[in-house]
Amino acid sequence: MVTRWRRLHRDERGMSYVFVSVGFLSFCVATTLAIDVGMLMTARTQAQTSADAGALAGATALVFNSYSDHSSTSPAVKSAMNTAGANSVMGEVPSVKPSDVTFPLDATTGAYDQVQVTVYRTQERSNPVGTLIARYFGTPTVDVTATAIAAAWPANQLDCVLPFTIPDKWAEHQCGTATCPWTGSYTFDMFASQGNHQNVGAPLPNPDVYVPPGQPGSTGYSANTDIGMQLILKPNSQSEVTPSFYNAWDIGGITGANAFGNNISGCNSIYTTIGQDMVPETGNMVGPTKQGTQALIDSDPNAQWDPTCNGGIGCITGSAFHTSPRIRPVPLYDPIAYAMDQHSGKSWPQLTLVNYLGFFIESVDNGGTVTGRIYPIVGQFKSGLPLATGGFAQAIILSR
DSSP states (O other): OHHHHHHHHHOOTTHHHHHHHHHHHHHHHHHHIIIIIHHHHHHHHHHHHHHHHHHHHHHHHHHHTOSSOOSTTSHHHHHHHHHHHTSOBTTBOOBOOGGGEEOOOBTTTTBOOEEEEEEEESTTTTOOEEOSSGGGGTOOEEOEEEEEEEEEEEOSEESSOOSEEEEOOOBOOOSSSSSOOOOTTOOOOOEEEETTEEEEEEEOSSOOBOOOTTSTTOOSOOTTTOTTOEEEEEEOOSSOOOTTEEEEEEGGGOOSHHHHHHHHHSOOOOOEETTOBOEEOOSOOHHHHHHHHHHHHHTSTTOEEETTSTTTTOEEESOSSSSOTTEEEEEEEOHHHHHHHHTTTOSSOOOBEEEEEEEEEEEEOTTOOEEEEEEOOBOBOOTTSOOOTTOSSEEEEEOO
């Protein structure tokens, strides 16, 4: 008996079954990791892509459709949902409800300019992601969610700007009535007239008021109220500050008629920033304005303004481009700085850039008068430059 037990103790027959069983179990575990975990990582990446795309689409709708409408049926919510749903997660559409699109307060700008989108493939939404191997170990499905935030921040630098500038909008108090509706015929008046200039030492009893963007009570052009407004811009004689007169200026200090016309028909890649001084162009630019603007119109001749679309706000139809090249940034100058210089007798008034307008060019006549519509414009946000709070141009960024 002792001999038999000793023999069994030393007998290694059957050990291969143990090793095979352990190896098979390890293989199953590795397969689960390789297949299911890899699949779940892919699902998580696809869900994040869906959320990112939805948030960016929502922020874009804030800029181009309605900045202030945050309702469940707003363009921003609809665009975010549609775009997020167009990006499938493991072959199925993720769940995105109107309540999954929110507009959190942006601590950086103090505005509700962010769009947060959360997408779901979960058991609660009846669309969890199924597993392949883990189901045999008691885990048939897993939940996958992803959240993204995009923002429409005020842009603090733009290129491709037009080489002419107009004054930013002010509160008109000299129209003779209690309420002065904004028109292109006003002049910016702070002081009583004295000859050809205003007497800086004699303020009017009810002067016009200008408050720059980013300050309480800002009077400037607004993306909330001014989209679609038609502007008819004429060459300025430098005798007054009026929204219907533009001043020519030199982008990058490059002067001359050819450069001026080329900066209208094409894109000058030099970036401009809020607060910079624009050097006035001293020559007669009527001809270059006509030629450059007509060349720009001819680059996309079928684009036109349609006042009936976008909920009556208006939009551009017929363009051969995703974004018509006829939409260009117009820099806006500080009317106070200009008026102080002009009416104190300086030959060349100061043109300080305080904001931008998006401007869709409709037509130009032989006298250099340019007609167009105020339109949303997208610029860039660059770290290290001041945040242009309250600015018209927006930078669409994925913030988280």
